[in-house]
Amino acid sequence: MRTKLYEHYSLYDFANCYLLGDEDRKEALIVDPAEFNASILDHIEKNNYTLKAVLVTHNHLHHIRGLKTLRRIYDAEIFAANATVLGFACHVVRDGETFEAAGFQVEAFSVPGHSPDSMIYRVDELLFTGDSLHAGIIGSTLSPFNARALIERLQGGVLKLNDDCLVLPGHGPPSTLGVEKRFNLGFEDGFARKMCAPTDFFI
Amino acid sequence: MYNYLRCAEPGCEKPAFAGGDHCYQHARKAEREKGLALLASESEFRDLSFAGAVLEDINLSGKQFWGCSFMDTRLRSVLFTSCHFSLCFFDRSHIESCDFSHLQAQFCSFGAADLLNVSFESSELVHINFDGIAARECTFSNSNLYDSRFIRCELYNTDMEDCDLKRVYLFPAKEEQVSYKYSNTMEAIRDLGHLYQ
Numbered sequence: 143m144r145t146k147l148y149e150h151y152s153l154y155d156f157a158n159c160y161l162l163g164d165e166d167r168k169e170a171l172i173v174d175p176a177e178f179n180a181s182i183l184d185h186i187e188k189n190n191y192t193l194k195a196v197l198v199t200h201n202h203l204h205h206i207r208g209l210k211t212l213r214r215i216y217d218a219e220i221f222a223a224n225a226t227v228l229g230f231a232c233h234v235v236r237d238g239e240t241f242e243a244a245g246f247q248v249e250a251f252s253v254p255g256h257s258p259d260s261m262i263y264r265v266d267e268l269l270f271t272g273d274s275l276h277a278g279i280i281g282s283t284l285s286p287f288n289a290r291a292l293i294e295r296l297q298g299g300v301l302k303l304n305d306d307c308l309v310l311p312g313h314g315p316p317s318t319l320g321v322e323k324r325f326n327l328g329f330e331d332g333f334a335r336k337m338c339a340p341t342d343f344f345i
Numbered sequence: 346m347y348n349y350l351r352c353a354e355p356g357c358e359k360p361a362f363a364g365g366d367h368c369y370q371h372a373r374k375a376e377r378e379k380g381l382a383l384l385a386s387e388s389e390f391r392d393l394s395f396a397g398a399v400l401e402d403i404n405l406s407g408k409q410f411w412g413c414s415f416m417d418t419r420l421r422s423v424l425f426t427s428c429h430f431s432l433c434f435f436d437r438s439h440i441e442s443c444d445f446s447h448l449q450a451q452f453c454s455f456g457a458a459d460l461l462n463v464s465f466e467s468s469e470l471v472h473i474n475f476d477g478i479a480a481r482e483c484t485f486s487n488s489n490l491y492d493s494r495f496i497r498c499e500l501y502n503t504d505m506e507d508c509d510l511k512r513v514y515l516f517p518a519k520e521e522q523v524s525y526k527y528s529n530t531m532e533a534i535r536d537l538g539h540l541y542q
Contacts, residue, residue: 146392147412149432149452151472156492156512277454278476278496278514306416308434314514315474315494318416318436321456325477325497327516327537 143167143245147268148185149310152176155204157312160270163191164245171195171244172218173263173270174312178208183215195243198222198232199272200260205312219243223252223259235261251299255292256281262300267307269300269319275309277317280328293328301329349394349414360394360414369397 144165152159157176163186164170170191172182186193193216198206201224209228212218221243222232235241237252251262253274260281263270273281275296283289300307305320327333349360352368359368363380367373372380377398384395385403394414401421409429418438425443430450441461448468457477465485473493480498486506490513499519506526510533517523 147432151452277456277474278494278516314492315472316432316434316452316454317456317474317476318434318454321436321454321474321477324457327496 146189149316150176150182150185152204152208154207157204158310158314159205159208160310161185161191162244162246162265162268163189165189167245168192169194169244171197171246172212173197173310174199174205174272175208175212176205178211178215182208192216193218194245196220197243197248197261197263197270198224198227199262199270199274199312200257201227202257202273205272221248221250221263223261251295253292253295253299255283255288255295260292264300264303264307267304268310269303269307270310271300272312275300275322275326275328276311276313277309277315277322278326280326280333289328289333293333297329349392360396362398363395364393369395369399 146163146165148161150159154177157174159176160173161182162171168190170186170193172193175196196218198220206227209230213230220227220230220232221235223235224232225234226232235250237250239250241248246265249264253260253262256273260272260274262272262274274292280292283292301323303319307319309317309319309322350364352359352361352371353366354371357368357371361367362369362372363383365372365376365380367376389409390413392412395418396414396416397418399419400423404424405428406424406426407428410433412432415433415435415438420438420440420443423443425445425448427447430453433453435458436454436456438458440458440463443463446464446466446468448465450469450473451471454474455478456474460478460480460483462482465488467487469489470493471489471491475498476494476496478498480503481501484504485508486504489509491509492512494514496514496516497518500517500523502522504524505528506524508528510528510530513533515533515535
């Protein structure tokens with residue numbers, strides 16, 4: 143399978159949106175449509191893709207704001223931890239579930255902490271980590287309890303994967319899993335205790 | 346991006362070098378030379394892996410790279426002047442005496458790379474991951490580092506003068522002789538409490 147990955151930086155709360163296209167089948171999926179503008183539409187159409195699926199890492203508006211526009215144009219199936227997102231019915235995904243979306247085999251990891259519905263999606267060696275795992279930091283949480291839960295779920299799940307997996311977060315630059323294992327501040331001893339109160343930085 | 350061909354060597358999962366049959370380690374001399382010739386002759390590269398390669402004294406100035414991997418490479422005296430990089434990865438590489446000045450780079454990662462005498466001067470370095478780097482005798486001066494990250498890195502005798510540090514995460518684990526002269530350090534994120542408290 144020949145694939146293409148396209149990253150779009152949304153100025154709406156500085157969120158990353160990803161388009162993953164299958165060059166042979168000409169089908170594509172989008173991860174976290176923070177917005178759906180002419181740039182993304184052009185990319186889909188110029189590559190002759192049919193947008194077949196949407197992966198939602200969590201139900202925060204600045205990651206799904208483009209969903210309504212997107213669904214006016216494409217009849218894409220939405221995959222999320224919730225039954226509905228912005229009023230659209232979703233295929234509900236569970237922790238450990240592997241499913242097919244736009245011809246891609248996708249593995250879902252449930253990582254509650256930043257939000258109860260947070261998911262990480264793995265497509266081969268690509269990890270779409272949403273706001274759960276960023277380059278150098280983990281997602282913000284509402285309490286030390288949530289922080290500990292998030293850290294434990296990350297350490298028990300995605301961190302066991304290959305070091306060469308690419309970390310493609312909901313905000314900020316990309317990384318690789320090996321670098322996160324060694325340098326992410328969230329995995330320092332006692333980090334969860336430092337996290338005392340909510341922040342609006344990544345809401 | 347990422348649909349690199351895998352090495353034909355049984356049991357090896359590494360990506361094939363420059364679209365060939367084997368990874369750099371398992372490639373025969375002719376295969377390596379073919380990959381290096383491709384690197385020297387073409388001006389645009391998409392979805393190719395140069396991971397694990399040893400590149401020395403090559404001028405790659407002005408070339409454009411999309412979705413390419415330079416992970417685990419050893420780069421010495423390589424000129425990347427005025428190159429374009431998008432979605433490229435240099436993680437865990439050893440980069441010595443290389444010129445990345447006047448670079449146009451976005452959404453790339455240099456995580457855990459060793460940088461010695463490397464210039465990123467006068468570059469657009471937007472959304473770049475420098476977490477865990479060890480930089481010695483390097484310069485990032487006159488660059489736009491918007492939304493880049495320098496978490497748990499080590500910076501020695503390194504300049505970040507007159508840089509745009511807006512939304513830059515600056516949490517070096519070690520910092521000696523680093524100059525931020527004329528840079529907007531007040532707009533950088535230097536306090537973890539800002540994020541989590």
